[in-house]
Amino acid sequence: MDRVISCSAAVEQLWAFLDHELDDEDQQAVEAHLAFCRRCCGELEFAKHLRRLLAARGTSELPAEVRARLHRFVDELVETAPEGGTP
Amino acid sequence: MLKTSDRAAFQQLARDELAGLYALARRLTGRDAEDLVQEALLRACRSFTSLRDPQAGGPWLRVILTNVWRDRLRKDSREPTEVSIDDAEGFSLYRTLVDEDPFPYSDTLHLDFLGGFSEDDIHTVLQRLPARYRAPLLLRYMEGFPTKQIARLLELPLGTVLSQLHRGRKLFERALWDYAIESGAINGTAARREDAPWTG
Numbered sequence: 001m002d003r004v005i006s007c008s009a010a011v012e013q014l015w016a017f018l019d020h021e022l023d024d025e026d027q028q029a030v031e032a033h034l035a036f037c038r039r040c041c042g043e044l045e046f047a048k049h050l051r052r053l054l055a056a057r058g059t060s061e062l063p064a065e066v067r068a069r070l071h072r073f074v075d076e077l078v079e080t081a082p083e084g085g086t087p
Numbered sequence: 088m089l090k091t092s093d094r095a096a097f098q099q100l101a102r103d104e105l106a107g108l109y110a111l112a113r114r115l116t117g118r119d120a121e122d123l124v125q126e127a128l129l130r131a132c133r134s135f136t137s138l139r140d141p142q143a144g145g146p147w148l149r150v151i152l153t154n155v156w157r158d159r160l161r162k163d164s165r166e167p168t169e170v171s172i173d174d175a176e177g178f179s180l181y182r183t184l185v186d187e188d189p190f191p192y193s194d195t196l197h198l199d200f201l202g203g204f205s206e207d208d209i210h211t212v213l214q215r216l217p218a219r220y221r222a223p224l225l226l227r228y229m230e231g232f233p234t235k236q237i238a239r240l241l242e243l244p245l246g247t248v249l250s251q252l253h254r255g256r257k258l259f260e261r262a263l264w265d266y267a268i269e270s271g272a273i274n275g276t277a278a279r280r281e282d283a284p285w286t287g
Contacts, residue, residue, distance in 0.1 A: 011179070015256060019227075021234060046181040046197045050260070053201060053209055054228035061113055061206070062106045066121055070109070073125055074101045077132050081089045 002032035009033075010040050014047045089135060097135045100144040101128055107145065108152055114225050115156045117214040123159070127152035149230055153222075153240050160218055180260035204263070212262045220255035223248050 003025065010033040016022050017030045034041055089097065108127065112120035131151050138147050184196055204212070213221055222241065226232045232240070238248045 015252075019234075042185075042197070043179075043181050046201075049198060049201050050180075050256075051228050053204065054213075054224055054259070056206055056209060057107065057110045057229065062109045066109065067105060070105050070121065070124060070128075071102065074098055074105075074128060077101075077128060078089070078094045078098045081094060081132055083089070083091075 003029040005029045005033050007033070007037060007040055010037065011043050014040075014044055015051075018044075018047060018051065089132070093135055096141065097132055100141075100148070101131070104145050104148050108148055111149055111225065111230065112152060112156070114210065114213060114229060115153070115218070115222060116159075117210075123152065123156055126155045130155060146230075146232075150240060153226065156222070157241055175254070175257040175261040178257060178261045178264070180264055183264060200267070201263075203267070208266065212259070212266050215262045215266075216255060216258050220251050220258050223251045224255040224259060227252060 010030050013022060013026060013030050017027060020027070022030065034044060105124070108124050109120055112123040112127075116123055127148065131148055134151075138144060181197060184200055213225070216224070223237055226237045226240065227234065234248055234252070235245060238245045241248065243251075
């Protein structure tokens with residue numbers, strides 16, 4: 001029998017629930033709550049979308065001139081690194 | 088000390104990971120991202136021979152970059168030591184959206200709201216968060232590091248990181264809402280989705 005928890009307790013643990021960072025009992029309690037609470041399911045969907053916003057890497061963020069400078073930096077770094085052996 | 092074969096391997100790894108490193112640096116620091124990447128590459132080059140699994144090169148570089156950022160933050164007196172999160176602690180963006188109902192003709196108001204933010208908007212919002220709350224959020228959700236590893240990376244107790252993640256999420260929600268209001272899209276009264284000026 002799963003433990004019954006309130007909406008506020010479920011919402012408080014939603015991100016940890018999505019991260020699978022709750023212990024088994026708490027994970028099951030949140031899951032059981034979501035099974036009957038439509039409002040908290042809305043919160044869950046919203047939390048998933050917020051996480052996607054945070055996860056966005058912005059692949060277009062590296063400007064071409066910065067990439068070129070960093071490439072030159074890497075080349076210089078490798079060329080000037082102390083020799084440690086033969087291939 | 089690098090062997091010739093290591094030089095080529097490091098050069099390739101660094102080039103392959105530049106975009107990801109720069110994106111993380113930009114999110115973490117908001118400024119001096121290029122310099123942060125350079126410092127990280129410098130440290131990585133010096134210790135490249137300690138990388139045993141070439142497949143782990145990307146995460147290895149991002150750990151080094153995070154270490155460099157953490158060391159710099161400790162020296163940076165501009166970062167406030169304390170921040171009030173009283174306003175954010177009890178804030179729920181989802182509930183606020185439901186209560187304010189800014190998109191009265193929409194069945195998916197939360198998606199409409201979040202969909203209005205561009206990558207630049209999100210970057211701006213994240214930079215408004217104090218670094219101590221921003222970093223755990225980024226390391227967890229952008230880089231996918233487990234919480235325990237974040238604690239080791241930031242040299243903080245696990246409980247502190249969990250608390251910072253919780254507070255960071257609240258601050259992020261509050262900052263998104265404030266940003267939308269400042270942009271004129273949300274003012275507590277109905278606003279149509281296509282009018283949202285923080286889009287594009």
